[in-house]
Amino acid sequence: MSIVTVQLGQCGNQIGFEVFDALFSDSHCPQKFCSKRENEAYQASCKERFFSEEEDGVPVARAVLVDMEPKVINQTLSKAAHSGRWKYGQHSHLCQKQGSGNNWAYGYSVHGPRHEESIMNLIQKEVEKCDSLSGFFIVMSMAGGTGSGLGAFLTQNLQDQYSNSLKMNQIIWPYGTGEVIVQNYNSILTLSHLYRSSDALLVHENDAVHKICAKLMNIKQISFRDINQVLAHQLGSVFQPTYSGEGSFHYRRNPLGDLMEDLVPHPEFKMLGVRNIPQMSENSLAYSTFTWAGLLKHLRQMLISNAKMEEGIDWQVRPPLSGLPTLGKMPLSKELHFNTSIANLVILRGKDVHSADLGAFKDPALYTSWLEPVTAFNVWKTQRAFSKYEKSAALVSNSQSLVKPLDMIVGKAWNMFASKAYLHQYTKFGIEEEDFLDGFALLEQVIASYSNL
Amino acid sequence: MGRRRRRRVDPADAARALPEAIAVLTRTLPTGPSPETFRRAKFDRPEAAPALWRLLFCVLSPMPADGASPSLALEAQARSVKAALRFQGYPRRALAQLPDDGSQGGRELLLALAWLLARGPTLEQLLAQSRVRLGDEMPVCECESLASPGPAVPSVEADGCVDTRHLQWLMGKLRFRWRKLMASQQEQCALLGKIHSYTRGCHSDRSLGHLSVTETELLRDPEGGQQVRAGGTKVGLLQRLERENVRLEAALEWRRRELVFWQWMDTVLGACPPEASQPAFLPEIPAQGAAELELVVRELQALQEELQAAVEPRRAAWEARVGGHGPEWSASRRALQEAVRQDLVALQWAWERGGGLTQPHEPHRLVRTEAGAPEGRGLQATEVIEVLRSREACLEVVLGQLQGQCQQELARLVGTLPGLIWIPPPGR
Numbered sequence: 001m002s003i004v005t006v007q008l009g010q011c012g013n014q015i016g017f018e019v020f021d022a023l024f025s026d027s028h029c030p031q032k033f034c035s036k037r038e039n040e041a042y043q044a045s046c047k048e049r050f051f052s053e054e055e056d057g058v059p060v061a062r063a064v065l066v067d068m069e070p071k072v073i074n075q076t077l078s079k080a081a082h083s084g085r086w087k088y089g090q091h092s093h094l095c096q097k098q099g100s101g102n103n104w105a106y107g108y109s110v111h112g113p114r115h116e117e118s119i120m121n122l123i124q125k126e127v128e129k130c131d132s133l134s135g136f137f138i139v140m141s142m143a144g145g146t147g148s149g150l151g152a153f154l155t156q157n158l159q160d161q162y163s164n165s166l167k168m169n170q171i172i173w174p175y176g177t178g179e180v181i182v183q184n185y186n187s188i189l190t191l192s193h194l195y196r197s198s199d200a201l202l203v204h205e206n207d208a209v210h211k212i213c214a215k216l217m218n219i220k221q222i223s224f225r226d227i228n229q230v231l232a233h234q235l236g237s238v239f240q241p242t243y244s245g246e247g248s249f250h251y252r253r254n255p256l257g258d259l260m261e262d263l264v265p266h267p268e269f270k271m272l273g274v275r276n277i278p279q280m281s282e283n284s285l286a287y288s289t290f291t292w293a294g295l296l297k298h299l300r301q302m303l304i305s306n307a308k309m310e311e312g313i314d315w316q317v318r319p320p321l322s323g324l325p326t327l328g329k330m331p332l333s334k335e336l337h338f339n340t341s342i343a344n345l346v347i348l349r350g351k352d353v354h355s356a357d358l359g360a361f362k363d364p365a366l367y368t369s370w371l372e373p374v375t376a377f378n379v380w381k382t383q384r385a386f387s388k389y390e391k392s393a394a395l396v397s398n399s400q401s402l403v404k405p406l407d408m409i410v411g412k413a414w415n416m417f418a419s420k421a422y423l424h425q426y427t428k429f430g431i432e433e434e435d436f437l438d439g440f441a442l443l444e445q446v447i448a449s450y451s452n453l
Numbered sequence: 454m455g456r457r458r459r460r461r462v463d464p465a466d467a468a469r470a471l472p473e474a475i476a477v478l479t480r481t482l483p484t485g486p487s488p489e490t491f492r493r494a495k496f497d498r499p500e501a502a503p504a505l506w507r508l509l510f511c512v513l514s515p516m517p518a519d520g521a522s523p524s525l526a527l528e529a530q531a532r533s534v535k536a537a538l539r540f541q542g543y544p545r546r547a548l549a550q551l552p553d554d555g556s557q558g559g560r561e562l563l564l565a566l567a568w569l570l571a572r573g574p575t576l577e578q579l580l581a582q583s584r585v586r587l588g589d590e591m592p593v594c595e596c597e598s599l600a601s602p603g604p605a606v607p608s609v610e611a612d613g614c615v616d617t618r619h620l621q622w623l624m625g626k627l628r629f630r631w632r633k634l635m636a637s638q639q640e641q642c643a644l645l646g647k648i649h650s651y652t653r654g655c656h657s658d659r660s661l662g663h664l665s666v667t668e669t670e671l672l673r674d675p676e677g678g679q680q681v682r683a684g685g686t687k688v689g690l691l692q693r694l695e696r697e698n699v700r701l702e703a704a705l706e707w708r709r710r711e712l713v714f715w716q717w718m719d720t721v722l723g724a725c726p727p728e729a730s731q732p733a734f735l736p737e738i739p740a741q742g743a744a745e746l747e748l749v750v751r752e753l754q755a756l757q758e759e760l761q762a763a764v765e766p767r768r769a770a771w772e773a774r775v776g777g778h779g780p781e782w783s784a785s786r787r788a789l790q791e792a793v794r795q796d797l798v799a800l801q802w803a804w805e806r807g808g809g810l811t812q813p814h815e816p817h818r819l820v821r822t823e824a825g826a827p828e829g830r831g832l833q834a835t836e837v838i839e840v841l842r843s844r845e846a847c848l849e850v851v852l853g854q855l856q857g858q859c860q861q862e863l864a865r866l867v868g869t870l871p872g873l874i875w876i877p878p879p880g881r
Contacts, residue, residue, distance in 0.1 A: 131640055133639070135636075254637070267625060
């Protein structure tokens with residue numbers, strides 16, 4: 001089953017390119033520990049999901065590119081075409097000549113309606129190329145101008161027109177010390193709109209990925225390209241093929257659907273984060289060996305101590321002992337040490353994957369009281385390694401880890417809103433104070449729900 | 454004209470005729486005991502009983518299409534056979550009185566088998582049921598799925614509080630599964646469409662025109678294709694077809710030879726002890742069932758009283774409000790009655806239309822025809838779609854009504870709790 005990706009804005013398009021590139025590279029990476037037949041099945045599954053075939057045999061990414069200025073899209077298109085390995089469809093993009101000056105309201109109220117028909121037509125063409133549609137990825141930034149406002153509008157449209165298909169928004173969480181003054185306003189509006197029309201919000205935090213690049217990948221001068229590649233690696237290790245069940249050697253047909261069913265069935269809890277291990281660069285791999293026990297131990301501690309990196313983990317954080325009364329509402333002034341999960345999905349790829357012991361992830365203390373670990377914890381596996389990583393693990397979790405960043409953004413936005421700073425930019429294009437208030441209310445509710453686990 | 458020479462029946466042939474006839478019968482049936490078992494059953498030998506219980510179970514219980522029936526214990530099979538025969542109106546009480554453990558009753562079971570074979574096209578029905586289906590089967594109505602309710606759901610006792618978040622979680626999971634199912638079905642349709650269009654012109658039957666998935670598989674891999682569990686082993690399609698052929702040939706032969714079997718059955722009946730004149734055979738309600746039945750009866754009575762109590766004052770109030778006599782009043786009353794009658798007729802028509810397909814309800818083979826080709830036999834997809842759409846519309850209306858009732862009930866409950874503010878979720 002296929003996934004159609006909509007790449008929005010500068011952020012979305014640059015990341016989208018890296019994602020397709022990572023998927024393609026992984027599926028064509030020579031494999032040492034995998035039978036030829038299995039590798040072919042893996043490649044076929046990946047190809048069907050993310051690429052379509054054209055007459056000249058070069059795979060075409062199932063993607064629609066949208067931006068309000070032409071520069072980034074042209075770069076992206078030519079980068080793909082020049083690689084000779086895969087490319088974007090010739091007519092699968094829409095770009096205009098003007099930007100939107102980081103104005104969310106302009107993106108939502110002007111660009112959206114103006115280009116709605118063209119964009120939906122492009123999407124419809126991509127959908128028709130699929131034998132079956134699993135759903136959509138929408139890659140966008142949360143706080144910028146084009147990506148965020150237009151993305152919110154577009155996701156609503158997809159909800160109306162493809163109500164039975166699944167939608168996952170890949171959201172880029174801005175740097176805490178970002179450059180855009182109104183980024184917090186934009187974030188509030190984006191998140192609150194997406195919460196109503198999307199099925200899942202997979203959040204990628206720039207700050208976290210930046211640290212990974214710096215510490216672990218030993219990159220001296222971190223460019224956006226490095227960040228995007230780490231991000232793409234994470235997404236690839238989640239969505240590349242995995243076996244459909246324990247003891248099965250057939251690849252699952254609908255990973256997006258399975259992921260959503262496992263992690264986000266509750267309408268109030270839609271925020272997902274992804275962690276992966278090992279995080280070192282491919283060059284250093286030759287000098288390291290890993291055991292599943294070691295990888296999983298680190299991954300688990302990353303989860304419960306809310307760390308995004310495998311280095312500098314706080315090993316003091318422990319799950320609360322059972323028998324103690326479960327903590328009720330935690331005031332946010334108190335720092336949340338232990339990260340309670342609602343549901344987790346661990347994805348293991350590589351050698352001896354069936355010997356990996358996941359018992360520690362099934363500890364009920366990790367989870368909220370109203371879900372048993374047997375429901376809350378899921379694992380996907382494949383023997384086929386990801387890229388050159390002999391063993392690798394990824395963790396997608398629906399947990400409290402985004403509460404603090406969200407709370408910070410809401411706080412800052414509220415302070416600005418209280419003094420009515422910069423509101424005219426929004427009201428000028430039809431986003432009224434009420435819309436802001438609705439957004440605040442919804443996000444406060446989300447924060448409260450997550451805090452009350 | 455010469456004297457017609459009468460064929461002298463060789464006594465050895467006569468002796469063989471019966472066991473051969475029974476052997477043919479066994480080949481026709483899904484699991485056939487040997488002729489020797491039949492002979493022992495006539496004399497009511499206990500060792501014959503279990504095989505015959507099993508045979509009757511296979512004949513009476515509908516076999517699932519893929520042959521994957523869970524194997525029940527003999528006792529369960531025996532009980533099931535008794536219930537099924539009772540349901541069909543089998544008159545002999547002696548069978549119902551046989552012990553459940555399946556250890557006795559060969560003769561009675563033989564009589565039951567003969568009764569089933571005699572009263573209707575049992576063999577033909579069995580053969581039709583277990584037919585190897587070569588086409589892409591598509592259900593055209595919900596009758597089958599409604600008739601078999603599926604595995605029993607364990608009722609969960611909710612002692613204490615239930616976290617509503619858990620319920621919401623489960624509800625959400627259900628919704629996602631539904632959406633995934635829709636995507637899978639679309640995928641199946643797309644792939645079927647591809648196969649049908651790629652194999653256009655390949656089928657020997659012109660009215661079909663193209664191959665089905667099964668047929669394509671059969672051509673691609675005759676030995677290994679379409680493996681299905683049958684009788685504990687995996688069997689390929691070719692083998693299933695061969696087995697079916699054997700059974701069909703046996704069925705034809707049976708029709709030629711069955712006379713000798715019926716003559717023999719007369720002797721079996723004669724061998725039975727005479728049954729005392731029996732009262733009409735009533736089904737018995739098992740003990741626990743009686744208590745539940747009581748409960749249901751009482752609930753129904755209470756409901757009826759409640760309805761009466763509700764109806765009377767409303768009727769009186771309406772009469773009072775509308776009240777009055779005279780030509781104007783009776784004219785408007787007639788108009789009202791006419792309107793109601795028309796509504797009822799429309800409702801009935803919609804229901805019949807919605808449920809009414811002119812063709813039988815069993816699954817149909819999916820065939821793709823070229824646009825403009827003459828209409829073949831069978832249902833048109835557009836017709837089926839229309840029927841399903843009108844059904845869907847009816848169900849949507851009912852859903853809306855139920856949801857409205859639910860909301861009203863919730864609002865009422867909320868009203869009884871002081872200090873509770875209920876914020877309904879934003880509309881979907």
